[in-house]
Amino acid sequence: MSELPTDAEVEERVGMTRIERLISRSCLVLAGAALVLMSLLTTADVVGRAFGHPVGAATELTELLMVVTIFCALPIVTRRHEHISIEILDSVMPRMAQRLAAIGTGLLGTVCLGVAAWRVWELAKRAFAGGDVTAYLKIPLAPIVTFIAIMCVVLAGAFLLTALRPPRHGR
Amino acid sequence: QTTTLTVSTWVPPGHPINTTMLPAWFKQVEEATQGRVKFRVLPKTAGAVGGQVDAVRDGLADVGYTAHGYNPGRFVLQELAELPLLGETSLESSIAYWRIFQKHLAKFNEHEGIVVLSTMVSEGRLHNARHEITSVGDLKGLKIRVAGGNTIETAKLLGIVPVQKPINEIYEMLSAGIVDGAMMPMLTVQSFGLLDKLTHTLVVPGALYNSSYSLFINPAKFAKLSPQDQEALRKTAGENFARIWGGTARDGDIKAEAEARRVGNKVTKISPAFEAELRKALEPIDRHWIERAKAKGLSNAEEILKEFRAEAKQASASH
Amino acid sequence: MTVTLIGFAALFSLIFLRVPIGLALGFVGFLGYATIVDVGPAASLVAQTIRDAGHSYTLSVIPMFVLMGNLVARSGLADDLYAAANAFIGHRKGGLAMATVIACGGFASVSGSSVATAATMSKVSFPAMRRFGYNDRLATGAIAAGGTLGILIPPSVIMVIYGVMTETHIGKLFAAGLLPGLVGIAGYIAAVRWTVWRDPASGPAGPRMPWRERWRVLRGVVGVLTLFLIVMGGIYGGLFTPTEASGIGAFGATVFAAFRKRLTTAVTYDVLSETARTTAMIFFVLMGALIFAEFVSFAGMPEALVELIRFMALSPLAVIAVMMGIYLVLGCVLDSLAMILLTVPIFFPIVMALGYDPVWFGVLIVVVIEIGLITPPIGMNVFVLNAMLADVPVTSIFRGIVPFLGADIVRLAILVALPGISLFLPKLFFG
Numbered sequence: 032m033s034e035l036p037t038d039a040e041v042e043e044r045v046g047m048t049r050i051e052r053l054i055s056r057s058c059l060v061l062a063g064a065a066l067v068l069m070s071l072l073t074t075a076d077v078v079g080r081a082f083g084h085p086v087g088a089a090t091e092l093t094e095l096l097m098v099v100t101i102f103c104a105l106p107i108v109t110r111r112h113e114h115i116s117i118e119i120l121d122s123v124m125p126r127m128a129q130r131l132a133a134i135g136t137g138l139l140g141t142v143c144l145g146v147a148a149w150r151v152w153e154l155a156k157r158a159f160a161g162g163d164v165t166a167y168l169k170i171p172l173a174p175i176v177t178f179i180a181i182m183c184v185v186l187a188g189a190f191l192l193t194a195l196r197p198p199r200h201g202r
Numbered sequence: 203q204t205t206t207l208t209v210s211t212w213v214p215p216g217h218p219i220n221t222t223m224l225p226a227w228f229k230q231v232e233e234a235t236q237g238r239v240k241f242r243v244l245p246k247t248a249g250a251v252g253g254q255v256d257a258v259r260d261g262l263a264d265v266g267y268t269a270h271g272y273n274p275g276r277f278v279l280q281e282l283a284e285l286p287l288l289g290e291t292s293l294e295s296s297i298a299y300w301r302i303f304q305k306h307l308a309k310f311n312e313h314e315g316i317v318v319l320s321t322m323v324s325e326g327r328l329h330n331a332r333h334e335i336t337s338v339g340d341l342k343g344l345k346i347r348v349a350g351g352n353t354i355e356t357a358k359l360l361g362i363v364p365v366q367k368p369i370n371e372i373y374e375m376l377s378a379g380i381v382d383g384a385m386m387p388m389l390t391v392q393s394f395g396l397l398d399k400l401t402h403t404l405v406v407p408g409a410l411y412n413s414s415y416s417l418f419i420n421p422a423k424f425a426k427l428s429p430q431d432q433e434a435l436r437k438t439a440g441e442n443f444a445r446i447w448g449g450t451a452r453d454g455d456i457k458a459e460a461e462a463r464r465v466g467n468k469v470t471k472i473s474p475a476f477e478a479e480l481r482k483a484l485e486p487i488d489r490h491w492i493e494r495a496k497a498k499g500l501s502n503a504e505e506i507l508k509e510f511r512a513e514a515k516q517a518s519a520s521h
Numbered sequence: 522m523t524v525t526l527i528g529f530a531a532l533f534s535l536i537f538l539r540v541p542i543g544l545a546l547g548f549v550g551f552l553g554y555a556t557i558v559d560v561g562p563a564a565s566l567v568a569q570t571i572r573d574a575g576h577s578y579t580l581s582v583i584p585m586f587v588l589m590g591n592l593v594a595r596s597g598l599a600d601d602l603y604a605a606a607n608a609f610i611g612h613r614k615g616g617l618a619m620a621t622v623i624a625c626g627g628f629a630s631v632s633g634s635s636v637a638t639a640a641t642m643s644k645v646s647f648p649a650m651r652r653f654g655y656n657d658r659l660a661t662g663a664i665a666a667g668g669t670l671g672i673l674i675p676p677s678v679i680m681v682i683y684g685v686m687t688e689t690h691i692g693k694l695f696a697a698g699l700l701p702g703l704v705g706i707a708g709y710i711a712a713v714r715w716t717v718w719r720d721p722a723s724g725p726a727g728p729r730m731p732w733r734e735r736w737r738v739l740r741g742v743v744g745v746l747t748l749f750l751i752v753m754g755g756i757y758g759g760l761f762t763p764t765e766a767s768g769i770g771a772f773g774a775t776v777f778a779a780f781r782k783r784l785t786t787a788v789t790y791d792v793l794s795e796t797a798r799t800t801a802m803i804f805f806v807l808m809g810a811l812i813f814a815e816f817v818s819f820a821g822m823p824e825a826l827v828e829l830i831r832f833m834a835l836s837p838l839a840v841i842a843v844m845m846g847i848y849l850v851l852g853c854v855l856d857s858l859a860m861i862l863l864t865v866p867i868f869f870p871i872v873m874a875l876g877y878d879p880v881w882f883g884v885l886i887v888v889v890i891e892i893g894l895i896t897p898p899i900g901m902n903v904f905v906l907n908a909m910l911a912d913v914p915v916t917s918i919f920r921g922i923v924p925f926l927g928a929d930i931v932r933l934a935i936l937v938a939l940p941g942i943s944l945f946l947p948k949l950f951f952g
């Protein structure tokens with residue numbers, strides 16, 4: 032069977048430092064824990080409902096867990112060069128051009144996500160000022176939007192690292 | 203020269219907001235400005251459904267509307283118009299809300315970053331697939347899909363098990379018996395094709411719960427209009443739009459109610475004894491709002507709530 | 522309209538320079554939006570999309586169905602499926618490829634995504650086909666095409682999204698996908714037979730298995746069948762909603778994997794990490810697609826398309842045909858999520874005005890999206906295979922797909938002509 036490369040092999044290939052590996056593994060564990068919680072919450076909600084005691088907050092907690100999964104995993108996906116992309120021209124493009132394109136992509140991502148982080152932070156400030164909360168548990172939304180803003184900064188950083196250390200060859 | 207204002211809408215294409223309420227207002231604005239101000243409804247909701255205030259504030263659309271319930275915690279004072287047992291129907295409540303809004307609520311600037319053109323109310327009812335509801339005791343243990351705002355609190359006070367799931371799966375949930383019923387406007391029962399599922403409706407004068415809305419415009423876009431066009435917009439919106447909205451909602455409810463009866467559903471008007479019981483059970487909702495409104499600086503919240511009910515009564519006397 | 526066309530051109534240039542699709546969509550969408558509206562609103566659009574896109578209960582079906590699929594793959598259930606299909610038809614010419622198609626259909630019944638189905642089956646069936654001397658084109662073509670069934674045979678992520686956007690009964694949509702999925706399997710089997718008839722060397726016959734052995738291996742499908750019945754039975758039996766079914770399915774698959782003693786710490790970490798990363802990848806594209814869709818919406822492309830259809834003054838069936846044509850063209854270049862987000866708000870009201878059934882139209886859209894997954898130049902299933910089987914060039918996969926594409930077009934025509942195939946089961950289950 033043609034097995035997928037292990038995490039360690041991928042981390043090796045994209046040249047992650049020890050600290051990057053530690054951050055990457057922690058983020059993925061957190062994202063994975065959120066997934067497990069999501070499926071447990073749904074199951075508890077469904078079973079509880081059958082006995083007249085649904086988990087009232089299951090819907091809004093699922094939404095928050097979605098945010099955790101997506102934004103914890105996004106920087107790692109970026110750093111590992113795993114985003115969905117099209118390598119159809121790789122065979123005809125010279126090595127040098129490929130390298131330049133990879134560096135350009137990394138820089139473009141850095142700028143875009145940097146600007147996005149700043150604007151999401153503006154939205155976080157609005158949520159602080161407006162006092163937005165979730166409907167059931169009244170969990171404040173501002174810290175969550177702040178988390179998204181911070182993860183956008185991390186994501187911008189991940190793009191910058193891909194620009195600084197573009198892959199030597201295709202995936 | 204003409205200005206075209208982009209409009210973001212988030213209800214399905216056939217909803218009365220899209221087919222009647224907004225077009226009626228657009229027409230009046232175009233006439234009042236002799237065609238200098240026109241509207242273009244965007245093919246897709248600008249931004250997210252729950253993010254309409256942000257979308258208009260940041261210029262993703264020029265004009266938009268929102269249900270305050272989509273942003274819990276932000277519109278504490280507007281929740282006044284969501285309290286149970288307000289005006290007779292959506293019409294009276296909408297008129298009263300706009301008057302109270304202008305007089306007492308606007309200055310607190312809860313709609314920061316947008317210009318409010320009108321405020322509106324839709325009356326919500328309780329529908330279920332099980333049995334006729336004649337007392338608070340009948341509600342106990344029913345699993346009801348709630349509609350945001352203070353419907354979760356309302357449900358809990360009445361012994362209802364609130365189920366908070368997206369409206370788009372309501373048909374499945376009812377078919378499967380995952381929920382026994384739903385809180386929604388009467389006209390929504392018809393427009394979602396749920397008349398065969400939600401066979402019992404409880405009619406409470408002043409509503410078991412209300413949903414409050416506002417119509418607004420981007421401030422920079424508004425400032426660019428000439429003073430006379432601004433005036434035309436304000437005049438055709440405001441109480442006028444509240445009447446269009448409330449009247450359309452009320453008429454829609456009446457039509458849906460007639461259709462429900464025609465297909466053999468039970469639409470029950472609450473008895474005086476039941477109403478007294480309900481009033482008592484839901485009293486904490488008023489009290490809770492008054493506390494929070496005071497904390498936000500509305501020191502005479504009790505009086506304003508009384509004034510709202512009086513305005514609604516007067517509005518119903520005036521036609 | 523000019524701005525839109527420039528936007529599309531810029532988008533494809535970036536994509537071909539290997540910029541991540543999500544980033545390309547978002548960046549071009551941002552630039553286009555800034556050109557038409559202003560820079561400030563464009564930046565806010567990006568921020569609001571990032572804040573709101575993932576904060577969604579309904580879209581939790583994506584990670585949950587992906588998780589379920591990954592767990593099923595890791596617990597060896599997919600291998601069992603393939604072994605069972607092989608036992609019965611592996612000894613025929615092209616039998617391993619036909620078994621692949623059937624196993625894809627089986628796996629699709631517990632996976633909500635086509636890409637996940639193709640990825641899993643490439644691990645399971647490609648090594649066997651290579652061992653028996655199958656030509657790479659037939660082997661990868663069968664996996665890529667068979668994998669597309671993932672979104673047609675329930676459960677289906679795309680159907681949930683369509684159902685949410687159009688307020689169509691998701692249970693009915695799931696039921697509606699089943700028979701067209703079987704038609705799809707039959708079509709793909711025909712495509713395999715046609716390929717080996719043209720070139721017998723492309724799919725040599727495998728060893729024949731005695732009947733006793735066949736029945737023994739068949740027991741391997743019990744696992745997948747049970748999981749499928751739990752998920753679908755729960756929806757139709759009224760225990761949970763289609764959205765909840767994804768969470769229940771993930772939980773059920775976890776129990777299965779634990780039961781089979783496959784959940785070591787390392788495997789658990791792998792499954793969760795893979796699911797989280799896949800989810801992040803999908804949502805990155807989704808965010809980009811939403812930003813791009815906002816640009817296209819503001820630029821007036823939807824109105825232009827509606828005008829075009831009205832201008833041609835066609836009969837209702839011809840309108841559907843034109844729409845399918847537009848989808849096939851868009852499907853060549855657009856990602857499935859982007860396509861559905863962009864077009865459904867435009868086309869759905871037209872189709873409803875013509876009096877067609879929303880469930881039937883949903884099935885048609887899913888089928889054209891399936892086709893888009895394997896048409897060049899941008900076909901996600903093909904790229905997934907290319908990523909997993911590094912030594913098979915993209916061009917051979919695309920060449921191998923041609924007969925399967927033919928089967929797809931025939932199937933689309935059948936489904937348009939005979940709505941009953943799609944609507945029979947929903948009517949049976951929901952009246």
Ligand code: NA
Pocket residue numbers: 628629630631632633634670671672673674675676677
């Ligand atoms: Na599926």
Ligand code: NA
Pocket residue numbers: 852853854855892893894895896897898899900901
């Ligand atoms: Na394609």
